Amino acid sequence: MPFEITNDLLDQIALLIQQQDDTGLLELLDTEHHADIAELIDDLSIDDATYIIKLLDSELTAEILMEVDDDVREKILKNLSAKEIAEELIELDTDDAADIIAELPDDRKEHVISQISDEEHVADIKELLKYDEDSAGGLMAKELVKVNENWNVLKCVREMRAQAENVTRVHSIYVVDDNDKLKGRLSLKDLLVTSTKTHISDIYIPKVDAVNVNDKAEDVARIMQKYDLEAIPVVDDSNKLMGRITIDDIVDIIKEEADKDYQMAAGLSQDVEADDTIWEHTRARLPWLFLGLIGGIGAAAIMGNFEEMISSHAILFFFTPLIAAMAGNVGVQSSAIIVQGIANGDLKGSVTNRLFKELSLAIVNGLALSVLLFGFTWVWQGHMLTSAAISISLFAVIIVAGIIGTFIPLFLNKRGIDPAIATGPFITTSNDIFGILIYFWIAKTILGI
Amino acid sequence: MPFEITNDLLDQIALLIQQQDDTGLLELLDTEHHADIAELIDDLSIDDATYIIKLLDSELTAEILMEVDDDVREKILKNLSAKEIAEELIELDTDDAADIIAELPDDRKEHVISQISDEEHVADIKELLKYDEDSAGGLMAKELVKVNENWNVLKCVREMRAQAENVTRVHSIYVVDDNDKLKGRLSLKDLLVTSTKTHISDIYIPKVDAVNVNDKAEDVARIMQKYDLEAIPVVDDSNKLMGRITIDDIVDIIKEEADKDYQMAAGLSQDVEADDTIWEHTRARLPWLFLGLIGGIGAAAIMGNFEEMISSHAILFFFTPLIAAMAGNVGVQSSAIIVQGIANGDLKGSVTNRLFKELSLAIVNGLALSVLLFGFTWVWQGHMLTSAAISISLFAVIIVAGIIGTFIPLFLNKRGIDPAIATGPFITTSNDIFGILIYFWIAKTILGI
Numbered sequence: 001m002p003f004e005i006t007n008d009l010l011d012q013i014a015l016l017i018q019q020q021d022d023t024g025l026l027e028l029l030d031t032e033h034h035a036d037i038a039e040l041i042d043d044l045s046i047d048d049a050t051y052i053i054k055l056l057d058s059e060l061t062a063e064i065l066m067e068v069d070d071d072v073r074e075k076i077l078k079n080l081s082a083k084e085i086a087e088e089l090i091e092l093d094t095d096d097a098a099d100i101i102a103e104l105p106d107d108r109k110e111h112v113i114s115q116i117s118d119e120e121h122v123a124d125i126k127e128l129l130k131y132d133e134d135s136a137g138g139l140m141a142k143e144l145v146k147v148n149e150n151w152n153v154l155k156c157v158r159e160m161r162a163q164a165e166n167v168t169r170v171h172s173i174y175v176v177d178d179n180d181k182l183k184g185r186l187s188l189k190d191l192l193v194t195s196t197k198t199h200i201s202d203i204y205i206p207k208v209d210a211v212n213v214n215d216k217a218e219d220v221a222r223i224m225q226k227y228d229l230e231a232i233p234v235v236d237d238s239n240k241l242m243g244r245i246t247i248d249d250i251v252d253i254i255k256e257e258a259d260k261d262y263q264m265a266a267g268l269s270q271d272v273e274a275d276d277t278i279w280e281h282t283r284a285r286l287p288w289l290f291l292g293l294i295g296g297i298g299a300a301a302i303m304g305n306f307e308e309m310i311s312s313h314a315i316l317f318f319f320t321p322l323i324a325a326m327a328g329n330v331g332v333q334s335s336a337i338i339v340q341g342i343a344n345g346d347l348k349g350s351v352t353n354r355l356f357k358e359l360s361l362a363i364v365n366g367l368a369l370s371v372l373l374f375g376f377t378w379v380w381q382g383h384m385l386t387s388a389a390i391s392i393s394l395f396a397v398i399i400v401a402g403i404i405g406t407f408i409p410l411f412l413n414k415r416g417i418d419p420a421i422a423t424g425p426f427i428t429t430s431n432d433i434f435g436i437l438i439y440f441w442i443a444k445t446i447l448g449i
Numbered sequence: 450m451p452f453e454i455t456n457d458l459l460d461q462i463a464l465l466i467q468q469q470d471d472t473g474l475l476e477l478l479d480t481e482h483h484a485d486i487a488e489l490i491d492d493l494s495i496d497d498a499t500y501i502i503k504l505l506d507s508e509l510t511a512e513i514l515m516e517v518d519d520d521v522r523e524k525i526l527k528n529l530s531a532k533e534i535a536e537e538l539i540e541l542d543t544d545d546a547a548d549i550i551a552e553l554p555d556d557r558k559e560h561v562i563s564q565i566s567d568e569e570h571v572a573d574i575k576e577l578l579k580y581d582e583d584s585a586g587g588l589m590a591k592e593l594v595k596v597n598e599n600w601n602v603l604k605c606v607r608e609m610r611a612q613a614e615n616v617t618r619v620h621s622i623y624v625v626d627d628n629d630k631l632k633g634r635l636s637l638k639d640l641l642v643t644s645t646k647t648h649i650s651d652i653y654i655p656k657v658d659a660v661n662v663n664d665k666a667e668d669v670a671r672i673m674q675k676y677d678l679e680a681i682p683v684v685d686d687s688n689k690l691m692g693r694i695t696i697d698d699i700v701d702i703i704k705e706e707a708d709k710d711y712q713m714a715a716g717l718s719q720d721v722e723a724d725d726t727i728w729e730h731t732r733a734r735l736p737w738l739f740l741g742l743i744g745g746i747g748a749a750a751i752m753g754n755f756e757e758m759i760s761s762h763a764i765l766f767f768f769t770p771l772i773a774a775m776a777g778n779v780g781v782q783s784s785a786i787i788v789q790g791i792a793n794g795d796l797k798g799s800v801t802n803r804l805f806k807e808l809s810l811a812i813v814n815g816l817a818l819s820v821l822l823f824g825f826t827w828v829w830q831g832h833m834l835t836s837a838a839i840s841i842s843l844f845a846v847i848i849v850a851g852i853i854g855t856f857i858p859l860f861l862n863k864r865g866i867d868p869a870i871a872t873g874p875f876i877t878t879s880n881d882i883f884g885i886l887i888y889f890w891i892a893k894t895i896l897g898i
Binding site: 005035043193247255262263268286300303314328333424429436 | 454482484492610637642674675676677679696697699700703704707708710711712714715716717721722723724727730731734735739741742744745746749750752753756759760763764766767768769770771772773774775777778779781782784785786787789790793795796797798803806809810813814817818821822825847872873874877878881885
């Protein structure tokens with residue numbers, strides 16, 4: 001089972017393509033899983049990748065195209081004719097087909113759609129293209145198994161067999177009325193144990209979770225995760241059954257959301273992977289580093305304002321990196337907890353309660369760390385007042401940083417802005433500046449300069 | 450459908466419990482989803498929570514117990530007798546029952562197990578308790594539907610009906626030989642369309658993905674995600690079918706792994722949620738803050754060594770927070786990309802290639818930022834040599850920070866240590882110190898002090 005991409009395998013494939021040995025390539029790849037071939041395609045040149053996509057059966061290549069990296073897919077599709085793309089799309093479920101069409105340049109979309117031979121498929125895809133990609137409508141597939149409440153089990157099984165042909169996996173059988181309104185569901189298991197003459201209306205389960213086409217993708221993910229659902233039906237405002245969303249798409253969303261929050265916290269301004277180009281990495285990294293630079297210049301300017309203290313109290317300047325780092329660390333900790341709480345939907349209680357808790361926490365942590373710092377600086381330099389100034393400042397900075405780190409993501413979220421942008425360099429940079437300002441102001445006051 | 454926990458609802462429940470109005474409580478809760486009641490239980494006092502768990506039907510409360518917070522469950526279980534716990538466990542699938550027993554204090558485990566009336570259930574649970582909780586064996590349930598390759602479809606369906614009673618969701622039907630060795634699988638869909646006299650050996654699909662009981666949980670998650678599987682059979686070294694893992698458990702693992710990496714990057718040393726106690730938050734936050742304090746003291750000590758430069762070149766000291774912050778930011782960016790690449794299993798190429806790429810990237814970013822800083826400091830202070838010293842140091846620090854941020858997680862991973870610990874405060878703190886050391890050394894050399 002383990003399929004491993006080695007340099008030997010890559011060389012072998014390159015050679016087979018060079019020799020145009022189609023039989024050899026088919027023998028090598030035809031029985032592999034599409035997810036494995038997709039990994040292989042990601043490592044090939046675009047020309048070689050296109051060669052393989054054109055060679056293999058479209059039933060297989062359609063699935064491969066769904067799994068390859070976005071930018072690889074874009075380049076391969078550029079090398080395919082509208083007719084070739086249409087042949088791939090026919091093999092795909094409507095949700096995947098619509099996703100691929102949405103990625104095409106505007107001038108190709110209509111052309112590709114006009115080449116799809118299956119009219120029902122086209123109508124479904126066109127409907128899906130209307131929905132926002134981050135909504136339930138944008139996630140759902142039209143493929144599902146539905147039965148009318150007025151049928152009996154025999155008719156139901158017969159109809160299901162026909163419908164199941166188009167459905168990769170039958171999770172649930174949805175029960176609708178004559179107007180296609182969602183009434184409930186049947187489980188395959190129940191169907192196995194009931195007599196063929198029973199009416200569906202007598203055996204279906206009327207309680208069924210459903211989401212609206214306009215619900216946000218992340219809310220759908222949360223519901224499916226909370227209730228351990230493997231598929232969920234999607235309805236419109238009048239409860240008409242429009243499609244269904246399956247757990248594999250939700251797994252991808254959960255992973256993407258988590259990756260995105262992680263990258264924000266790490267100071268990456270856009271989705272970037274280890275194997276992307278240096279240019280892509282620079283675009284992801286430079287904006288936040290630039291922000292950090294501005295913050296550092298701001299901190300330097302503040303310190304410049306307190307220059308008159310440098311001859312008498314050089315030690316104050318030695319501790320600016322400590323103050324800045326602690327302000328940043330506390331801020332990131334506090335904001336990360338809020339961002340994660342919001343993402344998991346388990347943030348309860350008012351903003352005031354939240355801030356009060358953070359304040360208590362900052363007092364505990366701040367006291368512990370300030371006492372340590374006071375002890376160290378006193379032993380090191382022997383000036384009690386200077387040590388007091390530094391450690392009291394640390395205490396104040398930890399409290400302010402904790403409050404800012406808690407408040408900003410809560411505020412952004414209230415305003416409908418992704419709170420994750422408040423983590424990472426944004427909070428570190430602003431806290432650096434606040435921290436140093438507070439530090440010198442307190443020190444100046446205590447030392448009476 | 451939307452179930453919302455309001456203060457009114459909480460008050461109403463508290464009152465009903467106080468009045469011991471069991472009928473009222475049952476009316477209010479009996480038809481709600483276990484995941485909703487679990488959320489409610491998390492918000493109640495432990496005594497009230499216990500009251501509800503004892504009141505509701507164990508078929509429902511068993512599922513509720515699986516969904517509540519770990520610490521809430523621990524406290525509720527303390528309030529239940531061994532017999533009461535055993536009644537909950539009978540309702541649960543073997544994997545969940547084993548997880549709960551594993552959480553009990555050692556002296557209660559045996560006692561609770563001895564109270565479970567179903568001998569087969571006990572044997573299954575005892576088997577599962579042998580496996581490491583982070584292995585496929587620790588994740589799998591014994592409940593599954595399996596048929597013998599020598600049966601025909603009729604016998605198969607009859608046996609399946611009996612087995613399906615114990616299985617919450619039938620994903621796949623596994624086909625085994627007389628020795629319980631995994632041979633392949635049947636889909637329910639296939640079974641629906643085949644004549645009852647057909648032999649299973651003629652229709653089963655011999656290709657089936659499986660994992661070994663000893664495989665790591667995160668590898669199982671990766672395989673199921675890559676191949677879009679909703680269930681995977683687990684076999685032992687001799688290919689004997691031992692159990693199966695379903696996607697809902699994997700979704701939880703993916704979420705937990707992502708949360709863990711995120712918390713490490715944010716400087717939280719253990720799993721902590723917004724609603725945990727101040728004590729739990731302190732334990733999660735203080736260790737990394739303490740590390741940051743040590744780093745800051747180290748930076749101060751280094752600066753103390755360069756004190757002789759302070760009267761002639763005060764400006765150098767103004768830029769230490771900038772240098773430290775940039776070293777930290779670059780380090781976190783680089784290490785996050787490596788950590789995420791390792792977690793997603795898409796890190797290819799040798800360590801040397803990876804470091805070379807990071808070096809190129811650091812040169813690009815470093816040049817852009819250094820030129821900006823040079824321009825700013827020159828305009829501000831008018832000393833070209835000082836400006837050169839500061840900006841050349843920034844360039845050097847960015848390169849060193851990028852290399853350290855890339856190398857450390859790769860090194861930890863090679864050593865079998867979770868590379869995520871290299872992100873966040875660990876990398877920021879060490880880079881702070883390195884950064885300031887490099888900075889003053891370069892400045893001293895350039896300025897000829």
